Amino acid sequence: LTGTLAxxxxxxxxxxxxxxxxxxxxxxxxxxxxxxxxxxxSPRSGALYKHFASKRDVLEAxxxxxxxxxxxxxxxxxxxxxxxxxxEVTLLVRWGLQELRKQADLLLILQREAFEFPDLVxxxxxxxxxxxxxxxxxxxxxxxxxxxxxxxxxDALTVIVLGAIVHYQTECATYREPPGGVGxxxxxxxxxxxxxxxxEGSNV
Amino acid sequence: LTGTLAxxxxxxxxxxxxxxxxxxxxxxxxxxxxxxxxxxxSPRSGALYKHFASKRDVLEAxxxxxxxxxxxxxxxxxxxxxxxxxxEVTLLVRWGLQELRKQADLLLILQREAFEFPDLVxxxxxxxxxxxxxxxxxxxxxxxxxxxxxxxxxDALTVIVLGAIVHYQTECATYREPPGGVGxxxxxxxxxxxxxxxxEGSNV
Amino acid sequence: LTGTLAxxxxxxxxxxxxxxxxxxxxxxxxxxxxxxxxxxxSPRSGALYKHFASKRDVLEAxxxxxxxxxxxxxxxxxxxxxxxxxxEVTLLVRWGLQELRKQADLLLILQREAFEFPDLVxxxxxxxxxxxxxxxxxxxxxxxxxxxxxxxxxDALTVIVLGAIVHYQTECATYREPPGGVGxxxxxxxxxxxxxxxxEGSNV
Amino acid sequence: LTGTLAxxxxxxxxxxxxxxxxxxxxxxxxxxxxxxxxxxxSPRSGALYKHFASKRDVLEAxxxxxxxxxxxxxxxxxxxxxxxxxxEVTLLVRWGLQELRKQADLLLILQREAFEFPDLVxxxxxxxxxxxxxxxxxxxxxxxxxxxxxxxxxDALTVIVLGAIVHYQTECATYREPPGGVGxxxxxxxxxxxxxxxxEGSNV
DNA sequence: ACATACGGGACTTCCCGTTCTT
DNA sequence: AAGAACGGGAAGTCCCGTATGT
Numbered sequence: 082l083t084g085t086l087a088x089x090x091x092x093x094x095x096x097x098x099x100x101x102x103x104x105x106x107x108x109x110x111x112x113x114x115x116x117x118x119x120x121x122x123s124p125r126s127g128a129l130y131k132h133f134a135s136k137r138d139v140l141e142a143x144x145x146x147x148x149x150x151x152x153x154x155x156x157x158x159x160x161x162x163x164x165x166x167x168x169e170v171t172l173l174v175r176w177g178l179q180e181l182r183k184q185a186d187l188l189l190i191l192q193r194e195a196f197e198f199p200d201l202v203x204x205x206x207x208x209x210x211x212x213x214x215x216x217x218x219x220x221x222x223x224x225x226x227x228x229x230x231x232x233x234x235x236d237a238l239t240v241i242v243l244g245a246i247v248h249y250q251t252e253c254a255t256y257r258e259p260p261g262g263v264g265x266x267x268x269x270x271x272x273x274x275x276x277x278x279x280x281e282g283s284n285v
Numbered sequence: 286l287t288g289t290l291a292x293x294x295x296x297x298x299x300x301x302x303x304x305x306x307x308x309x310x311x312x313x314x315x316x317x318x319x320x321x322x323x324x325x326x327s328p329r330s331g332a333l334y335k336h337f338a339s340k341r342d343v344l345e346a347x348x349x350x351x352x353x354x355x356x357x358x359x360x361x362x363x364x365x366x367x368x369x370x371x372x373e374v375t376l377l378v379r380w381g382l383q384e385l386r387k388q389a390d391l392l393l394i395l396q397r398e399a400f401e402f403p404d405l406v407x408x409x410x411x412x413x414x415x416x417x418x419x420x421x422x423x424x425x426x427x428x429x430x431x432x433x434x435x436x437x438x439x440d441a442l443t444v445i446v447l448g449a450i451v452h453y454q455t456e457c458a459t460y461r462e463p464p465g466g467v468g469x470x471x472x473x474x475x476x477x478x479x480x481x482x483x484x485e486g487s488n489v
Numbered sequence: 490l491t492g493t494l495a496x497x498x499x500x501x502x503x504x505x506x507x508x509x510x511x512x513x514x515x516x517x518x519x520x521x522x523x524x525x526x527x528x529x530x531s532p533r534s535g536a537l538y539k540h541f542a543s544k545r546d547v548l549e550a551x552x553x554x555x556x557x558x559x560x561x562x563x564x565x566x567x568x569x570x571x572x573x574x575x576x577e578v579t580l581l582v583r584w585g586l587q588e589l590r591k592q593a594d595l596l597l598i599l600q601r602e603a604f605e606f607p608d609l610v611x612x613x614x615x616x617x618x619x620x621x622x623x624x625x626x627x628x629x630x631x632x633x634x635x636x637x638x639x640x641x642x643x644d645a646l647t648v649i650v651l652g653a654i655v656h657y658q659t660e661c662a663t664y665r666e667p668p669g670g671v672g673x674x675x676x677x678x679x680x681x682x683x684x685x686x687x688x689e690g691s692n693v
Numbered sequence: 694l695t696g697t698l699a700x701x702x703x704x705x706x707x708x709x710x711x712x713x714x715x716x717x718x719x720x721x722x723x724x725x726x727x728x729x730x731x732x733x734x735s736p737r738s739g740a741l742y743k744h745f746a747s748k749r750d751v752l753e754a755x756x757x758x759x760x761x762x763x764x765x766x767x768x769x770x771x772x773x774x775x776x777x778x779x780x781e782v783t784l785l786v787r788w789g790l791q792e793l794r795k796q797a798d799l800l801l802i803l804q805r806e807a808f809e810f811p812d813l814v815x816x817x818x819x820x821x822x823x824x825x826x827x828x829x830x831x832x833x834x835x836x837x838x839x840x841x842x843x844x845x846x847x848d849a850l851t852v853i854v855l856g857a858i859v860h861y862q863t864e865c866a867t868y869r870e871p872p873g874g875v876g877x878x879x880x881x882x883x884x885x886x887x888x889x890x891x892x893e894g895s896n897v
Numbered sequence: 898a899c900a901t902a903c904g905g906g907a908c909t910t911c912c913c914g915t916t917c918t919t
Numbered sequence: 920a921a922g923a924a925c926g927g928g929a930a931g932t933c934c935c936g937t938a939t940g941t
Binding site: 513514515517518600601603604605610611614622626641642644645646647648649650651652653654655656657659660663664667668669670671675676678679680682683686687690 | 718805856873894
């Protein structure tokens with residue numbers, strides 16, 4: 082009686098629902114019943130426990146699935162170099178914003194529950210955030226060297242640029258409007274300008 | 286028998302305790318009893334309700350007191366201009382990081398509980414964050430104009446710089462280590478470099 | 490994993506704990522939390538309310554269970570007659586003291602809370618105390634008639650003898666020592682002497 | 694403006710009110726406000742604290758005043774001997790019932806709060822109850838010796854008779870009706886009969 | 898997979914003892 | 920002496936995580 086197209090398995094529907102709700106309301110305020118309802122199960126029936134041992138287990142599974150997906154993913158770095166600083170920075174920023182937007186739910190959860198699940202957060206940070214930073218810093222180092230500015234502090238500059246990107250996206254997600262009324266296009270262009278002028282000097 | 290130095294009133298002790306605990310554990314995980322105990326009252330006695338109508342009321346009072354304090358404060362802008370872009374940026378960044386550090390507890394709470402108390406967060410954002418952004422953007426506009434770059438997007442640049450600062454501080458607070466191993470000195474210098482090169486061109 | 494011997498149901502554990510504590514400290518001084526803790530539940534968790542509607546409800550259930558048990562019980566009267574006044578009085582007194590001792594907790598509670606729960610106490614008195622009095626008075630009437638003393642006030646004598654027994658036990662329970670240093674054996678013998686001499690005259 | 698007849702001092706009015714209320718409702722259920730109101734003070738004003746340090750202090754003062762009064766009192770023993778056992782027993786029982794009735798409030802309180810104020814109760818018991826027992830037992834010993842029954846257990850008989858008296862009064866006070874429907878006259882006569890027959894044999 | 902039962906945590910309310918101010 | 924303020928204890932309720940029976 083089930084169609085030929087496999088329906089999403091209950092387990093995955095539960096994870097999807099949980100991530101959405103955790104992001105919306107926080108881990109504590111989301112009840113098992115909420116998750117069950119959102120996953121199409123009968124609320125407060127305990128049906129979730131057929132698939133997960135506990136509430137925490139749902140969160141762990143969500144993170145695990147997410148990390149697995151990300152690790153299998155192509156990053157912007159794989160597309161470099163483009164031979165032009167402005168193009169490369171623009172790509173980097175756009176790709177970064179887009180990634181952050183796609184991962185917004187998980188990132189929000191991790192950020193908020195950092196103190197409740199320090200181990201989960203630390204592991205995530207270790208496996209993904211640091212890798213992203215390394216990739217970006219490597220690219221920066223190369224770009225600066227190519228433009229005769231090897232003495233510049235590539236790591237610090239990466240921290241600045243990535244921080245600006247992450248914060249921009251966070252603000253958009255939190256307040257549902259771009260900070261300072263600066264839309265994404267202006268943000269990307271300004272960031273590119275800043276980087277280009279830094280590596281290339283006044284002769285832009 | 287009470288000394289000449291007035292003891293901290295219970296109401297304030299409660300607010301202090303609550304802010305500390307909300308920041309540490311989150312709003313939901315902090316119980317009235319925890320707050321009472323930390324404020325020197327008897328836990329689970331309900332004594333807190335002699336001073337506040339509800340748990341939420343405590344948070345509102347904390348924000349209110351905080352905002353009042355901040356509004357009465359001198360900002361870095363009051364010390365401008367210093368006549369030198371590097372000096373000014375350095376002052377701005379240092380002062381910003383310091384302020385963020387002092388307000389870390391409240392900011393952490395606001396960020397985490399943004400969805401539970403949207404009105405509180407919005408009001409805070411309205412009354413403080415936007416003002417800070419305006420001040421910084423005004424300064425940027427003036428600085429860019431003075432250096433013959435009035436066409437630059439001052440607002441967008443401000444968003445970038447402030448975002449980088451806020452994010453840097455957030456990361457330090459969350460993971461208890463500077464992002465990318467970049468200490469504060471390097472961070473400040475790199476940000477100053479970036480700004481100076483942007484406004485002054487390559488002849489630094 | 491649960492053994493073959495059924496554990497005492499929570500409801501009964503609560504009643505047992507409550508009776509013990511009510512007797513020890515009184516109804517008011519015993520908190521729901523105390524009862525929960527003594528019944529193996531988590532104190533102040535409210536778990537008791539899964540089994541009883543209120544604190545008073547626990548007391549009522551205890552009385553109810555107790556009365557039910559007592560009503561199903563064989564009394565000393567069922568063993569009469571023994572054909573000898575001394576033997577019968579001795580049996581009666583011994584059995585009475587023993588019963589009172591077994592019911593000490595409930596009786597102490599009833600006595601102390603008489604004014605707070607007049608209806609409970611009255612119902613208990615009606616269903617048990619009066620019945621016991623009637624049984625004893627009937628026996629006395631018969632014994633007196635058999636010994637040619639039908640004119641004696643059997644009811645009044647029963648009030649005296651039962652009163653002495655009840656009070657003796659009460660004192661023992663309250664002060665944890667027999668009144669006047671008179672141990673149980675001496676008490677029983679003296680009471681038997683008194684009764685025997687009364688019904689049989691000086692020719693004892 | 695105060696009349697020539699000294700009004701009862703507030704302190705005494707408080708004690709009277711407290712004893713009455715403690716007996717009616719028990720110590721815990723009687724609030725300071727209740728006592729103040731009953732003493733003609735404004736309830737919950739704290740005016741009681743002008744006269745007593747605490748609630749417990751009121752009870753102690755009541756006991757103290759009571760004991761002082763009793764110790765100054767003539768007892769039935771001071772009227773002995775009457776030269777006739779029946780007369781003496783009747784006097785003893787009547788006087789005992791009357792005393793118990795006058796002291797009913799205090800005795801009720803002591804009995805109920807025995808476990809909460811063990812020291813107070815013990816001290817009362819020591820100073821009054823034991824003395825009464827000694828007096829009665831001494832009288833019994835003498836009466837038995839005079840009637841040629843020195844071998845009888847005077848202490849045990851005293852425990853029985855006094856116990857019957859105390860219990861009779863307690864029942865009357867608790868249920869507001871004489872136990873077994875036996876009025877005071879019948880009770881006194883039966884107790885006298887019992888005693889007379891015991892000391893004098895069948896030739897009554 | 899559902900419905901229900903059980904147990905725990907925590908908020909809030911009520912009430913009361915005590916103190917301070919007037 | 921009165922009134923208000925403060926602090927503490929505890930009842931009762933709500934909600935939720937989890938186990939169990941069906």
